[in-house]
Amino acid sequence: MKKIQTLLLSALFALLLNPAFTSAQTGSKQATVKVSGEVSAPLDIKLSDMAQFEQTKVNRKDRDGKERVYSGVMLSAILQKAGVTMGKDLKGENLTKYVSVEASDGYQVIFALVELDKDFTDRQIILADEVDGKPLPEGDGQFRIIVQDEKKPARCIKMVTAITIKFAK
Amino acid sequence: MMNNPQNKKRQDKSGAYILLLFCLVILFSAWDYYSNVPVGPYQLIYPSNFGNRINIPQDNPTTKQGVYLGRLLFYEPKLSANNKLSCGSCHQQDKAFTDGKAFSEGVDGVPTPRNSMSLTNLLWTRRFFWDGRVTGLESQAAVPLTNEHEMGQALAVSAKKLKADKQYTALFELAFGDPTITGDRILKAIAQFERTLISANSRYDQYLHGTYQPTTDELKGMELFNRDPEPEKGIRGANCARCHGGVKNYSELFHNNGLDSIPKDNGIEAQSGLASDRGRFKVPTLRNIALTGPYMHDGRFKTLQDVVDHYSDHIRQSVALSTFLRGQSNEKNGKTLKLLPEEKKQLVAFLNMLTDYTFVNDPRFSDPHQPASKNKHL
Numbered sequence: 001m002k003k004i005q006t007l008l009l010s011a012l013f014a015l016l017l018n019p020a021f022t023s024a025q026t027g028s029k030q031a032t033v034k035v036s037g038e039v040s041a042p043l044d045i046k047l048s049d050m051a052q053f054e055q056t057k058v059n060r061k062d063r064d065g066k067e068r069v070y071s072g073v074m075l076s077a078i079l080q081k082a083g084v085t086m087g088k089d090l091k092g093e094n095l096t097k098y099v100s101v102e103a104s105d106g107y108q109v110i111f112a113l114v115e116l117d118k119d120f121t122d123r124q125i126i127l128a129d130e131v132d133g134k135p136l137p138e139g140d141g142q143f144r145i146i147v148q149d150e151k152k153p154a155r156c157i158k159m160v161t162a163i164t165i166k167f168a169k
Numbered sequence: 170m171m172n173n174p175q176n177k178k179r180q181d182k183s184g185a186y187i188l189l190l191f192c193l194v195i196l197f198s199a200w201d202y203y204s205n206v207p208v209g210p211y212q213l214i215y216p217s218n219f220g221n222r223i224n225i226p227q228d229n230p231t232t233k234q235g236v237y238l239g240r241l242l243f244y245e246p247k248l249s250a251n252n253k254l255s256c257g258s259c260h261q262q263d264k265a266f267t268d269g270k271a272f273s274e275g276v277d278g279v280p281t282p283r284n285s286m287s288l289t290n291l292l293w294t295r296r297f298f299w300d301g302r303v304t305g306l307e308s309q310a311a312v313p314l315t316n317e318h319e320m321g322q323a324l325a326v327s328a329k330k331l332k333a334d335k336q337y338t339a340l341f342e343l344a345f346g347d348p349t350i351t352g353d354r355i356l357k358a359i360a361q362f363e364r365t366l367i368s369a370n371s372r373y374d375q376y377l378h379g380t381y382q383p384t385t386d387e388l389k390g391m392e393l394f395n396r397d398p399e400p401e402k403g404i405r406g407a408n409c410a411r412c413h414g415g416v417k418n419y420s421e422l423f424h425n426n427g428l429d430s431i432p433k434d435n436g437i438e439a440q441s442g443l444a445s446d447r448g449r450f451k452v453p454t455l456r457n458i459a460l461t462g463p464y465m466h467d468g469r470f471k472t473l474q475d476v477v478d479h480y481s482d483h484i485r486q487s488v489a490l491s492t493f494l495r496g497q498s499n500e501k502n503g504k505t506l507k508l509l510p511e512e513k514k515q516l517v518a519f520l521n522m523l524t525d526y527t528f529v530n531d532p533r534f535s536d537p538h539q540p541a542s543k544n545k546h547l
Contacts, residue, residue: 029442104437104446105491106301106422139492141445158492159445 031104031142033127037165038097040083047142050129053077058124058148060156070146072128075099075116075163084165090117096168101145103159109145111155113165124148127160206343207233213292215367218377218416223292229307229357231364235344239362241337242355244536247330248314250276250321256313256359259285262534265457265524266366271468276321282434284468287461289368289454289528290417299450299466300437301423306360311352324352331355368456368528376522377416383522390519393512398499405499407480407506407516412452418523419454424491426450427484428465436466438489447489459524473517481508 035043053073062068080086085094090113097113114120128146129136136144141159150156211231213223225231242248244257259273259281260266266288272280283299296302297309313319314327328350331337342348344358375381383391395414396406412422423437425448432448440446450466464470470479484494484505500507508516528534 031443031445104441104443105424105449106296106420106451137492138488139445139490139495141443161441 031159031161033143033160034162035078035082035164036162037100038084038167039079039165041081043078043082045078045127045143047129050127053081056124056126058126058128058146060146060148060153063153068131069133070126070128070144071130071133072126072143072146075111075125075127075145076118078127078163079113079116079165082165084113086113086117087119090114090119093167097165098168100162100164100166101157101160102162102164103157104141104161105159107157107159109155109157127163206237206340208343209233211236211361211365213364213367215292216369216374216378216416219290219293219369224295224305225292225364226305226307229360231361232344234340235358235361236365238337238340238344239358239360240534240537241340242359243362244538245331247334248320248322248327248355254320256310256320257536259313259319260288262531262536263460263529265289265368265460265529267461269462271463273319275316275319277318279318281318283466284463287454287457288363288366289456290419291366292364293417293419295421296451300440301421301451302440306363307353307356310356310359310363314355324355327355328352366528366534368525370527371456371525372522373418373519374416374525384518386515386518387522389512390515390517391522393508393516394519398497398506400499400501400503405508405512407477407508407512408493408497409455409480409516411493413455417454418456418458420452422452423449424452424494425487425489426480427486427490427494428469428479430485430487432487434466445489448487449489449491455520455523457524457528459521460529473520474513477508477513477516481506481513 030046030048033045035045050073054077055071056074057069057071059067059069076086079099085097095114099111099113099116100108101111102108111125115123116125125145125147128144129142131137136142136158143160144158145156145160147155209232211233213231229235242256244255246252246255246258248255254276259268261268268285271284272282273285274280286299291306294306296304297306298312303309303312311324315321315323331341331350337350338348341350341354341358345354372381372383372387376383393405393407393409395410396404397408397411398404398406412420412424414420423446425432425436429448435447436449438444438446438449458464459473462468462471462473464473464476470476480494482505484490486495486504496504498505498507
């Protein structure tokens with residue numbers, strides 16, 4: 001009897017250690033936001049990387065008219081870390097740079113780089129990973145851009161997968 | 170008789186004539202390869218409201234001779250392993266370049282896993298296939314040509330088969346500067362032809378240009394198509410334009426449109442590994458939609474009425490269901506659109522406005538291997 005019990009216990013232990021089982025428990029792959037283009041240090045940002053940045057909260061009304069508190073990281077902080085020309089370097093030809101944000105559903109929006117720089121604006125544009133203290137709702141993906149005070153929500157792009165900095169040509 | 174020297178002379182003479190005639194035929198037919206082929210840059214003509222966000226790779230500019238060759242290749246059965254299938258088999262002009270089937274059969278008789286897509290306005294398309302896994306028309310063409318369940322032939326074999334045909338050697342020389350036939354050049358020529366498949370003369374286009382007055386049903390259908398439902402304000406809508414709006418009736422998006430709670434085909438999740446991408450597929454163009462049934466990536470719906478019924482009443486909930494389909498309804502607190510039978514009819518009337526008969530009958534896009542008398546498009 002004891003032998004059977006030990007066998008069952010070890011089988012259970014083996015099952016728990018099985019990566020297929022654990023991954024089924026934790027859900028599918030983590031989303032990644034690729035930061036690339038005119039950067040000196042390309043980045044791959046995962047949810048677990050967000051804590052290393054200063055956290056910012058932005059209030060914004062949803063389509064249903066309810067006020068929500070989104071939290072995440074200023075896009076400028078992420079771009080700074082990727083070595084994008086921000087602050088004192090954002091002048092001359094760098095003023096013709098733009099930021100293309102893409103989502104896994106193919107949606108794409110554009111910001112001029114200066115729209116994201118603290119020396120140019122106080123408006124907060126963040127890469128959010130939480131709303132009202134919880135992960136973003138299902139169907140919205142793991143990352144969303146939130147643009148403070150923009151009247152239309154069209155640039156609050158959901159399911160963000162890539163941020164690319166380019167020169168307008 | 171035979172020994173009569175005069176007869177012999179006459180025979181010699183006629184022999185020489187035949188030889189001369191033979192040489193002339195050869196000369197003219199060789200010259201013919203070139204003489205009938207227009208050359209020079211191909212002018213891609215489209216309305217200004219289509220915008221210029223077009224995709225032409227720098228190493229494959231569109232030329233008249235390239236398009237001419239590409240059209241021959243598009244309809245060339247030698248590019249398939251059994252010499253029976255061409256691109257045109259699953260992309261038939263009269264069906265807006267689809268084949269009317271849920272799944273198509275390739276050289277081995279195995280049905281394709283997804284529905285054959287319509288080919289129209291590809292000049293603006295960036296990502297191809299139902300899951301958008303390929304960028305660029307040149308790369309796209311390589312897939313059906315070589316896939317064992319489609320045309321099933323390596324590009325090198327296709328190139329070798331074409332080399333045996335003098336017409337093709339001459340045409341490749343004209344299109345690419347030398348007579349070398351390669352897989353890469355086959356793809357380039359086909360892509361050039363496909364870029365010319367521009368559809369811009371539906372009744373909807375004519376309406377936008379002020380030359381067509383829609384019927385009452387068409388107008389009401391258009392209104393529903395373009396509006397979000399807002400039951401609180403008494404506004405009825407079908408919210409179609411969110412994905413299918415714009416003058417080209419196309420946005421390059423990938424959505425889970427609530428076909429299944431647990432999809433058999435995971436769509437773009439297969440590439441991204443993200444649960445939020447499960448069952449997401451390319452939003453297809455609605456141009457010529459009345460001609461391209463059956464509908465959806467698996468051809469599950471036979472008619473446009475079935476499609477409208479789905480969006481109105483049968484959206485299946487799941488983790489990846491696109492958010493704009495959640496809770497969009499013409500009824501307060503409704504889960505799905507809940508359109509009225511009359512509204513569904515009006516929507517279908519509008520969808521029929523998107524058929525471009527000029528496009529499906531344009532002789533420039535028909536099978537050039539068919540004699541003109543047999544070619545139903547001429």
